[in-house]
Amino acid sequence: MHHAARDLSHGSRPSRRHAMAAAMTRYDPATIEPKWQGFWDKDDTFRTPEGIDRPKMYILDMFPYPSGSGLHVGHPEGYTATDIVARYRRATGYDVLHPMGWDAFGLPAEQHAILTGTHPRETTAKNIETFKRQLKMLGFSYDWAREVDTTSPDYVKWTQWIFLKLFERGLAYQSEIPVNWCPALGTVLANEEIVNGVSERGGHPVERIPLRQWVLKITAYADRLLEDLDHVDWPNSTRIMQQEWIGRSEGAEVEFDVAGHDAVIEVFTTRPDTLFGATFMVLAPEHPLVEVITTPEHRAEVNAYVQQAKNKSERDRQASKEKTGVFTGGHAVNPVNGAEVPVYIADYVLWGYGTGAIMAVPAHDERDFEFAKAQRIPIVEVVSKTGKPSDSPLAEAMVEDGTAVNSGKYDGLPTAEIKKRITEDLEAAGKGRARVEYKLRDWIFSRQRYWGEPIPIYFPVECEGDPRAGDAHVIRYDQPMAVAAKELPLRLPELDDYKPGEDPAGVLARARDWRFFQRDGRWFARETNTMPQWAGSCWYYLRFVDPHNAETLCAPELAQRWLPVDLYVGGAEHAVLHLLYARFWHKVLYDEGVVSAKEPFKKLVHQGMILGEGGQKMSKSRGNVVNPDDIVAEFGADSMRVYEMFMGPLEATKPWSTSSIAGVRRFLDRVYAVAQRADAEARPDAAMTRLLHRTIRKVTDDIEGLRFNTAISAMMVLSNELMKLDQVPAEAIEVLAQLLHPFAPHLGEEVWEMLGHRPSIQEHPWPSYDPALCEEDEVEVPVQVNGKVRGRITLPKDASQDQALAAARELPNVAAQLDEKPLRKTIWVPGKILNLIV
RNA sequence: GGCCGAGUGGCGGAAUUGGCAGACGCGCCGGACUCAAAAUCCGGUGUCCGCAAGGACGUGUCGGUUCGAGUCCGACCUCGGCUACCA
Numbered sequence: 069m070h071h072a073a074r075d076l077s078h079g080s081r082p083s084r085r086h087a088m089a090a091a092m093t094r095y096d097p098a099t100i101e102p103k104w105q106g107f108w109d110k111d112d113t114f115r116t117p118e119g120i121d122r123p124k125m126y127i128l129d130m131f132p133y134p135s136g137s138g139l140h141v142g143h144p145e146g147y148t149a150t151d152i153v154a155r156y157r158r159a160t161g162y163d164v165l166h167p168m169g170w171d172a173f174g175l176p177a178e179q180h181a182i183l184t185g186t187h188p189r190e191t192t193a194k195n196i197e198t199f200k201r202q203l204k205m206l207g208f209s210y211d212w213a214r215e216v217d218t219t220s221p222d223y224v225k226w227t228q229w230i231f232l233k234l235f236e237r238g239l240a241y242q243s244e245i246p247v248n249w250c251p252a253l254g255t256v257l258a259n260e261e262i263v264n265g266v267s268e269r270g271g272h273p274v275e276r277i278p279l280r281q282w283v284l285k286i287t288a289y290a291d292r293l294l295e296d297l298d299h300v301d302w303p304n305s306t307r308i309m310q311q312e313w314i315g316r317s318e319g320a321e322v323e324f325d326v327a328g329h330d331a332v333i334e335v336f337t338t339r340p341d342t343l344f345g346a347t348f349m350v351l352a353p354e355h356p357l358v359e360v361i362t363t364p365e366h367r368a369e370v371n372a373y374v375q376q377a378k379n380k381s382e383r384d385r386q387a388s389k390e391k392t393g394v395f396t397g398g399h400a401v402n403p404v405n406g407a408e409v410p411v412y413i414a415d416y417v418l419w420g421y422g423t424g425a426i427m428a429v430p431a432h433d434e435r436d437f438e439f440a441k442a443q444r445i446p447i448v449e450v451v452s453k454t455g456k457p458s459d460s461p462l463a464e465a466m467v468e469d470g471t472a473v474n475s476g477k478y479d480g481l482p483t484a485e486i487k488k489r490i491t492e493d494l495e496a497a498g499k500g501r502a503r504v505e506y507k508l509r510d511w512i513f514s515r516q517r518y519w520g521e522p523i524p525i526y527f528p529v530e531c532e533g534d535p536r537a538g539d540a541h542v543i544r545y546d547q548p549m550a551v552a553a554k555e556l557p558l559r560l561p562e563l564d565d566y567k568p569g570e571d572p573a574g575v576l577a578r579a580r581d582w583r584f585f586q587r588d589g590r591w592f593a594r595e596t597n598t599m600p601q602w603a604g605s606c607w608y609y610l611r612f613v614d615p616h617n618a619e620t621l622c623a624p625e626l627a628q629r630w631l632p633v634d635l636y637v638g639g640a641e642h643a644v645l646h647l648l649y650a651r652f653w654h655k656v657l658y659d660e661g662v663v664s665a666k667e668p669f670k671k672l673v674h675q676g677m678i679l680g681e682g683g684q685k686m687s688k689s690r691g692n693v694v695n696p697d698d699i700v701a702e703f704g705a706d707s708m709r710v711y712e713m714f715m716g717p718l719e720a721t722k723p724w725s726t727s728s729i730a731g732v733r734r735f736l737d738r739v740y741a742v743a744q745r746a747d748a749e750a751r752p753d754a755a756m757t758r759l760l761h762r763t764i765r766k767v768t769d770d771i772e773g774l775r776f777n778t779a780i781s782a783m784m785v786l787s788n789e790l791m792k793l794d795q796v797p798a799e800a801i802e803v804l805a806q807l808l809h810p811f812a813p814h815l816g817e818e819v820w821e822m823l824g825h826r827p828s829i830q831e832h833p834w835p836s837y838d839p840a841l842c843e844e845d846e847v848e849v850p851v852q853v854n855g856k857v858r859g860r861i862t863l864p865k866d867a868s869q870d871q872a873l874a875a876a877r878e879l880p881n882v883a884a885q886l887d888e889k890p891l892r893k894t895i896w897v898p899g900k901i902l903n904l905i906v
Numbered sequence: 907g908g909c910c911g912a913g914u915g916g917c918g919g920a921a922u923u924g925g926c927a928g929a930c931g932c933g934c935c936g937g938a939c940u941c942a943a944a945a946u947c948c949g950g951u952g953u954c955c956g957c958a959a960g961g962a963c964g965u966g967u968c969g970g971u972u973c974g975a976g977u978c979c980g981a982c983c984u985c986g987g988c989u990a991c992c993a
Binding site: 728777782 | 991
């Protein structure tokens with residue numbers, strides 16, 4: 069244990085007499101919590117140290133979107149967890165970076181602006197103020213000098229700077245692509261922002277129209293994003309989700325000549341080994357060859373199907389799993405055997421993946437099997453488990469590996485082998501080659517909104533007069549030009565009206581004075597799209613490292629000092645999108661030389677959801693929302709913090725219980741009460757010494773393992789034992805205060821001060837334990853007969869089997885059993901159990 | 907349908923490596939203090955049988971491995987989250 073921490077030389081030394089004589093004061097969080105929050109502010113207790121001689125620890129929360137409704141009880145869960153680790157690490161000699169900021173661009177403030185005319189900037193500032201007040205009220209040890217706000221011009225400048233780097237590297241490009249246009253929201257949505265065919269926010273219908281968009285080439289980083297998942301300490305489920313999202317698959321592209329046309333249908337398949345079983349082909353309805361190969365007698369039917377597929381919303385496509393499609397009348401030639409197979413169109417083939425066309429092998433693909441059944445297309449088995457073709461027709465698709473059959477010269481080869489051989493042969497014949505496909509698509513990066521970062525690009529304008537006056541003009545979108553870095557940030561124009569218009573160019577298109585400008589006598593037009601909300605959160609962890617740097621987004625030596633983030637805590641809902649986008653930008657910045665760590669977040673933990681009292685999701689409509697302001701007013705911030713950590717494992721979903729938080733408050737009341745009885749003369753006896761050491765060990769280990777619920781339980785046990793003492797050793801209270809302070813920092817500081825020490829408690833070294841003092845001299849060991857406990861014996865901790873057996877024979881219960889039957893076997897696990905088999 | 911996770915008292919949960927199931931807290935019951943109540947403190951509290959000593963049963967279900975299973979293996983049931991025609 070650290071003896072320096074017991075220096076009682078200054079301040080009032082609490083004596084037993086003193087404590088007994090003075091009237092006991094009640095624990096009053098409403099007084100002590102503001103007191104210590106004021107002290108921390110004045111003392112600058114949580115400023116991030118700037119030296120480099122001590123080990124560093126970067127502990128980060130997913131920063132919140134400051135919504136109008138203020139903090140939810142779910143927020144403090146993760147924030148308390150990281151705060152405990154931050155305070156614990158400071159006390160154990162680390163330089164800690166623990167910052168907080170605001171992901172403040174976003175639709176709600178803009179929607180509010182549309183309704184009320186209030187500028188989103190004002191709404192956002194007000195909401196930030198509320199959030200910050202609430203976070204301060206909870207006593208989190210953030211270094212507020214590093215606060216960042218993604219909407220501040222200073223921050224936007226660097227978000228735009230990163231965009232320019234992406235543009236320079238060819239990773240940001242424009243594309244005229246069918247996008248998810250949501251008329252109600254007046255914007256385009258990313259695939260991820262659509263759930264069940266309607267917008268994630270608001271549930272509005274979404275239609276697909278072709279529009280010019282900015283797209284980020286995240287697919288160029290697919291392999292690195294995949295491979296580096298092996299080097300992060302993340303929840304397995306999250307790594308799997310990212311792997312599946314990236315969706316790498318190895319296969320081959322194969323060319324099928326179209327019979328009677330000078331055209332080729334290119335397909336991607338992961339099963340080139342099943343080529344001999346390809347009994348038909350399917351094109352996506354959007355495939356350009358549909359026009360070419362459709363025969364006159366099928367044209368009407370095909371056109372109708374294409375039209376129907378176009379009108380079908382994503383939701384309708386998903387609603388039915390039934391395989392529909394029509395025959396085009398065209399045929400294609402299988403390159404391995406020259407067979408002519410019919411070509412269909414069907415909407416189960418997606419235009420956005422692979423080549424938008426497949427070779428269909430009904431015998432070995434469930435979807436093709438269903439389609440073939442519906443269309444009465446022959447099914448040819450080319451893989452079998454036994455190495456021989458089946459006697460009866462297949463009842464379902466056989467999708468597993470096996471041995472090739474009905475495949476000409478490849479018969480008898482195992483699946484892996486024929487895949488390789490057939491791909492090589494196709495390549496030699498110029499009819500195919502190995503190919504890797506990803507589910508991951510490039511990231512549609514533009515939004516037609518106001519409250520986002522303007523994309524720092526402009527275009528030449530061909531115009532006879534003044535485009536601001538509405539004179540006819542042509543914007544040369546094919547000649548995008550980067551805004552000069554020294555002109556950043558490119559600020560948003562002021563508007564009177566934020567309503568989305570019918571113009572898919574976005575709200576900013578209406579700000580003509582902003583949009584058009586003249587330079588050297590020529591007109592130019594700014595990009596009117598803004599960035600999606602993800603942009604700011606892609607790199608905020610980096611800005612926290614060097615938040616006020618005006619020269620660069622983050623000095624490389626500081627990035628080197630602090631990155632990667634050692635512990636990142638946030639909701640599982642960001643398992644894919646935010647975490648994948650941030651990793652992508654990080655890797656670009658790595659290539660750019662800004663950061664030297666390959667991955668931004670080393671260890672990641674998702675806190676679980678907090679449900680309402682009844683076990684239901686908290687929601688306004690259920691009326692079961694718990695407001696942190698109310699809880700703090702009634703029980704105090706420390707009770708709220710300790711309760712949220714005591715509810716259960718950090719990662720678990722768990723229901724709120726107001727009577728349980730009252731129990732936690734009683735625990736803190738008792739700590740405060742017993743602290744007033746601290747006696748500097750009293751010494752802990754052997755049993756208390758052992759308990760102290762064991763508690764230090766348990767709490768230390770549990771904090772490191774993020775098992776806060778069991779750490780709190782151990783401290784409750786300690787305080788219960790201290791309550792029983794007539795004379796309470798001050799050194800025991802010191803230990804309790806130190807162990808408790810990361811969880812209940814205000815009470816920790818208060819007790820520390822009551823003991824006569826100078827604040828802050830976290831500047832005093834964390835207590836250490838002696839493993840030898842944790843051990844009992846004697847252990848109580850259960851005695852089993854035939855696996856059932858029949859009694860207990862108390863033995864020295866290193867007792868032998870013979871000693872144990874002798875002691876066991878003394879137990880009447882055991883002796884009776886042993887008298888009846890002979891002892892056949894003895895199992896002795898020292899210190900754990902004695903099991904006698906009779 | 908696929909993937910991931912979880913099923914333990916009235917409730918939240920504990921048991922980190924196969925070794926006393928139910929730590930700690932809530933709730934409930936009893937007691938002390940009080941004229942009384944609240945607060946606080948003390949004791950009890952898995953279920954069943956028993957006056958008791960004690961015994962039987964018990965970690966979603968069924969089976970297996972083991973001296974011994976909440977923990978390991980196999981099959982299944984239920985709940986939650988994510989995902990959903992990616993060739």
